Amino acid sequence: MKTDKNRIDAINRRILAHMQENARDTYSAIASSLKLSVNTVRDRVIAMERRGVIQGYGPVLDLEKRGFTTRLMAFLHANPGAPECDESRFVHPYIQAAYLSPSRYRLIVELAGPDLQTLREFITHSIEPCGYHNTQFEILETPVRQEEQVPVTAPALSFTSGRSPEMSEPLTPLP
Amino acid sequence: MTSPDIDTRILEVLVTDGRIPIRELAERVGQAETTVRDRLHRMEDEGLIRAYRARVDLEKVGVTTTTWLLASVTEAPRDRAVQALKARSQVLNVHPVASHPQRVLIHVASMEDQNLLDFVEDAERRFGLHIKSILPVARVLRPDDEQDLPELP
Numbered sequence: 001m002k003t004d005k006n007r008i009d010a011i012n013r014r015i016l017a018h019m020q021e022n023a024r025d026t027y028s029a030i031a032s033s034l035k036l037s038v039n040t041v042r043d044r045v046i047a048m049e050r051r052g053v054i055q056g057y058g059p060v061l062d063l064e065k066r067g068f069t070t071r072l073m074a075f076l077h078a079n080p081g082a083p084e085c086d087e088s089r090f091v092h093p094y095i096q097a098a099y100l101s102p103s104r105y106r107l108i109v110e111l112a113g114p115d116l117q118t119l120r121e122f123i124t125h126s127i128e129p130c131g132y133h134n135t136q137f138e139i140l141e142t143p144v145r146q147e148e149q150v151p152v153t154a155p156a157l158s159f160t161s162g163r164s165p166e167m168s169e170p171l172t173p174l175p
Numbered sequence: 176m177t178s179p180d181i182d183t184r185i186l187e188v189l190v191t192d193g194r195i196p197i198r199e200l201a202e203r204v205g206q207a208e209t210t211v212r213d214r215l216h217r218m219e220d221e222g223l224i225r226a227y228r229a230r231v232d233l234e235k236v237g238v239t240t241t242t243w244l245l246a247s248v249t250e251a252p253r254d255r256a257v258q259a260l261k262a263r264s265q266v267l268n269v270h271p272v273a274s275h276p277q278r279v280l281i282h283v284a285s286m287e288d289q290n291l292l293d294f295v296e297d298a299e300r301r302f303g304l305h306i307k308s309i310l311p312v313a314r315v316l317r318p319d320d321e322q323d324l325p326e327l328p
Contacts, residue, residue: 006235007236007237007328008236008237016236016324017324019229020228020323021227022226023193023226052232052235053236054230054232055230055318056191056229056230057227058193058228059186059193059224059228060225060321061186061224061225062222073270075310090317091191093186096319099243099314100312100313101243101312101313103308103311108310110270138245138274138278139272140271140273140280141273
């Protein structure tokens, strides 16, 4: 049976939900919005930071307004025996998210940038030298905000020759 | 220093420390407090900064694993399926793929009583979701600030 170690109570859940949108609010602003005491909010936020439940805070940016109109998800194969890439390498304005996977794509990276060429060069010069090769990617549509959505029609591409650009082969069959 | 550079510096600091007080932020970018406050408010008003978000370690709130699914929506308009998938408590993020009218990438959280197989079976029934690849996440190197917090157990 699973322990309760990784469960959080209703108050912490409400604080975390508030801090999904307004994480820069002062403790007193959060407290009055959630009808809690300032001490409760402060103590609980600090406790969640110490336990690592909260790992940090950041702005959610409108990428298109930042001029990052191209988004892609890159799937990279690891070079045999290459050491794991350091996390600090993934702090860059073009990198939206990065994951290690035990599948045949060792690294999954979501990128956003001004255009496809810039992102391709970024992958070739800044990510692949860290121990990856044969990058494949899918171009993503801009986030679903219907009123301003512009369809992107560029085809999916592969960086390196000799592989199909289509990501059609199943990596792991469903159980 | 031209003005876009100051904005970029402010954003760079915020990405690593989103709750930094204005006074410290101003010190870090080497500008007056009023300059930094004004620029921050402008970026918020213009919608460049949409929100400030706490990055949550999902493992520490009851999520056992997360998985990226490469899939196709075969029996519903993709837009509608994407909206419905995003509303699901287990779904962290959904991206429609630009090059293919049916393809989507879905990031799904598995929890104690909500496993991946149940999610996949339900999505197959409702949208004809056809899974092409399952990519389990072993470690998050950089968290996705756009992802939704799942409904926690």
